[in-house]
Amino acid sequence: MALEDFRAEAERCSHCSYCSWVPFDLIKSRRFSKGCPSIGYSNFQSYSARGRYALALALLEGAVSYNQRVRDIVFQCQTCGSCDVACKVCRYNLEPLEMILELRARLVRDGQAPPQYEPYIKGLRESGNLLLQPRERRGDWADGLPVKRAPEQSFDVLFHAGCRFSYDENQQHIARTAVSLLNLAGISVGILGSAETCCGGRAYSMGYRDEFAACAEKNIAAWQKLGIKTVVTSCADGYHAFKRLYPRLGSKVEVLHTVEVLDKLLQSGGLKPTKRVSLRVTYHDPCRLGRLGEPYIPWSGKEKKIFNQIVVYDPPKPRYNGSGGVYDPPRSILKSIPGIELVEMERIREAAWSCGAGAGVRECFPDFADWTAGERLEEVKSTGAQAVVTACGWCERNFLDAIDRRREKIQVFDVAEIVQKAL
Amino acid sequence: MAFTKEIYRILEDIVGPRNISDDAAVLVAYQFPLSVTSIHLGPFYRARTPRPAAVLLPGSAEEVRKIVVVCNRHKIKYKAASTFWGAMGFPSHDDVIQLDMHRMDRILDIDRKNMFAVIEPGVTGANLQAEAMKVGLNTHIIGAGASCSPLASATSYAGAGPDTVFMGSSGENLLAAEWVLPNGDLVTTGSLGAGSGWFCGEGPGPGIGGLIRGNFAARGAMGVFTKCALKLYPWPGPPLLPVEGTVPAYKTLLPDNFKAYTLAFPSWQAWADCTHKIWDAGIGYIAHRQFNMFGRDLKFAMIKILSDPGKNLSDLEALSKDPEIRRINESMKREFQLVLAGMTPNDMKWQEEALDEILAETGGFKVNAMSDPEIARWVLAFLIRLGHKNTNLVYAGGYEGCFGTFGPPDYGASLVEKTSEFKKGWEKKGSIVEAGGDCTMGGLGGMGGGAYMMWENFTSWDPHDRDSVEGAFEFFENTHRFAQENKLGTGMERSNALCRGNDGKEIPGEIREEALADSPQSHVFRYQHKIRKALNPNDLGDAYYVTLEGEK
Numbered sequence: 001m002a003l004e005d006f007r008a009e010a011e012r013c014s015h016c017s018y019c020s021w022v023p024f025d026l027i028k029s030r031r032f033s034k035g036c037p038s039i040g041y042s043n044f045q046s047y048s049a050r051g052r053y054a055l056a057l058a059l060l061e062g063a064v065s066y067n068q069r070v071r072d073i074v075f076q077c078q079t080c081g082s083c084d085v086a087c088k089v090c091r092y093n094l095e096p097l098e099m100i101l102e103l104r105a106r107l108v109r110d111g112q113a114p115p116q117y118e119p120y121i122k123g124l125r126e127s128g129n130l131l132l133q134p135r136e137r138r139g140d141w142a143d144g145l146p147v148k149r150a151p152e153q154s155f156d157v158l159f160h161a162g163c164r165f166s167y168d169e170n171q172q173h174i175a176r177t178a179v180s181l182l183n184l185a186g187i188s189v190g191i192l193g194s195a196e197t198c199c200g201g202r203a204y205s206m207g208y209r210d211e212f213a214a215c216a217e218k219n220i221a222a223w224q225k226l227g228i229k230t231v232v233t234s235c236a237d238g239y240h241a242f243k244r245l246y247p248r249l250g251s252k253v254e255v256l257h258t259v260e261v262l263d264k265l266l267q268s269g270g271l272k273p274t275k276r277v278s279l280r281v282t283y284h285d286p287c288r289l290g291r292l293g294e295p296y297i298p299w300s301g302k303e304k305k306i307f308n309q310i311v312v313y314d315p316p317k318p319r320y321n322g323s324g325g326v327y328d329p330p331r332s333i334l335k336s337i338p339g340i341e342l343v344e345m346e347r348i349r350e351a352a353w354s355c356g357a358g359a360g361v362r363e364c365f366p367d368f369a370d371w372t373a374g375e376r377l378e379e380v381k382s383t384g385a386q387a388v389v390t391a392c393g394w395c396e397r398n399f400l401d402a403i404d405r406r407r408e409k410i411q412v413f414d415v416a417e418i419v420q421k422a423l
Numbered sequence: 424m425a426f427t428k429e430i431y432r433i434l435e436d437i438v439g440p441r442n443i444s445d446d447a448a449v450l451v452a453y454q455f456p457l458s459v460t461s462i463h464l465g466p467f468y469r470a471r472t473p474r475p476a477a478v479l480l481p482g483s484a485e486e487v488r489k490i491v492v493v494c495n496r497h498k499i500k501y502k503a504a505s506t507f508w509g510a511m512g513f514p515s516h517d518d519v520i521q522l523d524m525h526r527m528d529r530i531l532d533i534d535r536k537n538m539f540a541v542i543e544p545g546v547t548g549a550n551l552q553a554e555a556m557k558v559g560l561n562t563h564i565i566g567a568g569a570s571c572s573p574l575a576s577a578t579s580y581a582g583a584g585p586d587t588v589f590m591g592s593s594g595e596n597l598l599a600a601e602w603v604l605p606n607g608d609l610v611t612t613g614s615l616g617a618g619s620g621w622f623c624g625e626g627p628g629p630g631i632g633g634l635i636r637g638n639f640a641a642r643g644a645m646g647v648f649t650k651c652a653l654k655l656y657p658w659p660g661p662p663l664l665p666v667e668g669t670v671p672a673y674k675t676l677l678p679d680n681f682k683a684y685t686l687a688f689p690s691w692q693a694w695a696d697c698t699h700k701i702w703d704a705g706i707g708y709i710a711h712r713q714f715n716m717f718g719r720d721l722k723f724a725m726i727k728i729l730s731d732p733g734k735n736l737s738d739l740e741a742l743s744k745d746p747e748i749r750r751i752n753e754s755m756k757r758e759f760q761l762v763l764a765g766m767t768p769n770d771m772k773w774q775e776e777a778l779d780e781i782l783a784e785t786g787g788f789k790v791n792a793m794s795d796p797e798i799a800r801w802v803l804a805f806l807i808r809l810g811h812k813n814t815n816l817v818y819a820g821g822y823e824g825c826f827g828t829f830g831p832p833d834y835g836a837s838l839v840e841k842t843s844e845f846k847k848g849w850e851k852k853g854s855i856v857e858a859g860g861d862c863t864m865g866g867l868g869g870m871g872g873g874a875y876m877m878w879e880n881f882t883s884w885d886p887h888d889r890d891s892v893e894g895a896f897e898f899f900e901n902t903h904r905f906a907q908e909n910k911l912g913t914g915m916e917r918s919n920a921l922c923r924g925n926d927g928k929e930i931p932g933e934i935r936e937e938a939l940a941d942s943p944q945s946h947v948f949r950y951q952h953k954i955r956k957a958l959n960p961n962d963l964g965d966a967y968y969v970t971l972e973g974e975k
Contacts, residue, residue: 007887008887011456011459011820011886012459012820012821012885012886012887013456013459013820014458014459014460014813014816014820014886015455015507015831016508016813016816017507017508017570018569018570018813019548021547021570023569023670023673023810024547024569024570025664025673025804025808025810026666026673027456027553027569027661027810028553029550030528030546030551030553030554033547033549036620043442043525044444044478044480045452045507045523048446048452050452051449051451054451054454055448055452056450058451063451064447064448065447065450067446067448069444069448071877072519073449085670088670089670089673089810089811089818090671090811090813090814090816091813091820092817092818093819093820102885112592197651221491254715258670279659297696305819305885306739306740307739307818307856308850308854308855309818309819309853309854309855309856309888309891310818310819310856311738311818311819312735312736312737312739312740312822314737316738317735317737319735321671322669323669323670325511326546349669350669350670351830408944
């Protein structure tokens with residue numbers, strides 16, 4: 001699609017502002033009622049999906065020219081999809097998140113990407129990762145682990161570590177833990193090591209379509225060559241990319257997040273918790289595992305009108321509204337661990353507040369990323385939890401940094417770490 | 424006066440550089456599309472309200488006061504809006520400063536004992552309700568829904584809604600207020616003006632409710648309200664609205680002292696009789712003809728879609744042909760929704776019995792399909808929180824009410840078939856959604872103990888489609904003609920056409936003179952002119968505070 005294809009939507013947006021809030025039925029307090037971090041931080045209506053529809057239209061009409069403010073409005077957003085969920089409480093013919101992603105792609109194509117992105121995208125092109133690290137070190141995190149490595153060994157189930165868990169020394173243990181748990185349960189997984197490439201999902205959300213496609217094609221080709229049937233990842237970004245974006249490019253592998261596998265293992269007795277983990281925790285739904293984690297459904301069709309002016313699609317268009325995200329497996333895991341007390345925050349599941357790191361915000365707008373994480377930490381604290389547990393390396397990193405800056409005492413765990421503590 | 428860089432700098436000093444912008448990329452978000460729902464004028468294809476000269480995000484009453492003083496000094500018009508739901512919150516002239524009150528969003532107090540809240544403009548209905556429920560209270564939420572500002576509605580607009588039968592309308596709930604007058608003076612009204620707190624709107628301090636609200640409220644044209652107190656009402660439910668399900672089919676499972684019924688009747692007279700009897704009996708927490716907004720022929724299919732996350736708007740065609748759904752639509756042709764909320768078990772029992780008696784007397788009945796637990800719980804969530812209200816726009820994005828009227832239920836009910844038949848004829852032409860002619864909806868009022876309600880017949884169109892927008896406009900023009908010919912009065916779909924025209928800008932005073940000079944009690948508008956002149960000497964507002972100049 002092109003930005004021009006969103007003109008109709010931009011003209012059909014009624015500017016109601018629902019996109020700024022969590023779905024109203026789910027509001028439990030004034031303090032935690034906001035859904036969109038972007039307008040929450042900047043306050044101008046322009047920084048909501050509604051404002052971005054207006055901006056898209058103005059750009060299409062030539063009523064606004066590119067400048068720093070345009071770039072801020074377009075890129076100061078985690079593309080977390082909160083707006084999309086809230087809009088779809090009432091609307092069936094708007095796709096605000098798709099529009100925002102298209103707007104970004106347009107700016108990137110027109111050379112209007114924030115300069116802060118440049119080193120990361122250069123690193124992605126040259127080294128296949130977003131952490132400015134050498135490609136050859138990508139598999140180092142697994143050194144010493146009894147794990148198969150391609151191309152020397154063959155396997156059906158691939159563990160994709162992702163950029164964060166591959167390179168961040170404070171987070172590599174999470175990937176090691178995940179693989180160890182799978183091994184313990186008798187699931188033999190392999191890795192691509194230095195041949196693994198970034199999923200490209202983050203590049204896609206930043207607006208770099210070509211770079212995303214290059215990553216995807218590389219990974220898909222590698223998987224096909226190795227005969228991979230299932231890809232397991234602990235990275236929510238990777239999960240979203242593989243589950244939702246890759247099928248558009250022909251990927252047919254089964255995609256599972258670690259939490260889905262661990263949940264099944266705990267339910268089936270493949271893993272048996274034996275130790276008590278006395279911890280009061282709350283769970284943070286990563287955007288790309290939760291509301292954006294719905295599986296891809298192929299669709300090709302066109303708009304049509306029924307009853308004169310009701311806008312629908314022929315054939316019916318899949319509706320991504322967050323209702324089918326991965327919400328229950330991580331909660332089920334936590335509830336199955338003796339001693340864990342799960343206390344929920346107010347904004348959960350499809351209404352979860354973003355961690356702040358997504359879509360290049362951490363790299364380009366660090367203050368905004370930190371503010372967003374800080375808001376979530378306030379919500380964590382309001383539950384009385386000792387720890388926030390999540391299932392995404394980017395969320396974990398952003399929370400850890402925000403906690404450091406605030407000198408908070410909240411602990412951050414990946415779901416896999418909690419499981420390991422119980423074994 | 425033109426807005427200059429120098430004025431910008433002065434304003435920037437007041438609110439800080441983060442809270443002001445004159446960048447076009449920001450300003451375009453403050454231009455409301457008049458092709459969508461212009462709130463009682465238009466629609467006009469691809470027209471928008473004028474682009475403001477700058478947008479400011481004040482953070483306190485003192486900042487607002489300083490801004491208004493600067494505006495007076497430089498003769499710059501300003502327009503404040505809180506939650507930006509409709510066109511009336513946006514400028515209607517060039518070179519206007521838009522005040523976005525979004526940052527002033529605190530709930531300053533909820534006085535449980537005296538049952539009122541003190542709020543700022545950016546507080547939404549949903550936020551206030553969520554906080555009030557924690558202490559066993561509830562707030563009136565206007566028909567436009569939970570996203571809207573209760574302060575804006577109470578101080579500056581009409582503010583009726585589904586719960587008006589129990590909680591009144593916004594204007595009736597206004598207690599003391601803090602008001603930055605159009606000239607920059609800061610006034611505290613009612614008891615607050617006498618240093619006695621927020622509990623009363625009409626004294627012991629200055630009781631100036633009439634000045635504040637005028638004939639139909641000032642809608643942002645007479646200064647800026649920065650705080651107000653609102654009456655709250657009993658909430659006999661849990662402190663957190665217990666919501667289950669997933670988007671968009673959120674449902675609430677409340678205790679047995681809550682019941683949501685859809686009541687249907689064999690005739691419109693029976694319908695109206697029932698509303699009178701409900702008022703006489705003093706029962707009901709929410710009473711609203713809500714879901715008929717989807718149309719007589721489509722409403723139950725839409726309810727099935729909206730209450731099931733697995734369904735899509737594309738299912739509408741097939742569902743509407745389902746014989747069982749058609750039968751249900753036919754059975755509830757003349758219906759409204761009633762929510763009972765018992766304050767005690769005995770109260771609930773009494774309300775249930777009273778309702779059954781009323782239904783027996785009027786020949787009405789409870790629609791079984793709407794009492795299905797899954798649907799009834801969805802209805803309860805919808806009507807209590809009113810957070811799905813933008814399903815007004817579900818079809819294609821453009822909607823407006825026609826044949827809007829305030830009056831006794833007998834009067835409105837007597838017109839439904841006639842006006843719906845007229846609309847049905849226009850639906851056949853293709854520009855507006857074909858929904859069965861009757862998309863009439865509205866709430867049972869509470870004024871004076873009842874016998875009063877608001878009606879409007881929703882009309883939907885596609886704002887992206889020129890033919891649809893222009894056809895909808897032609898339709899509204901003809902509803903006006905039809906209403907005049909049949910002596911039905913001027914519908915609300917025309918009311919703001921006296922405030923702005925098809926370019927989004929204020930229309931000349933001569934047109935208001937022509938339209939209103941011979942209207943009943945037109946001297947009200949002339950008196951308002953005197954008030955406006957006294958309080959707003961530099962004429963820094965717009966025509967939403969409707970006035971007529973001179974004597975007649």
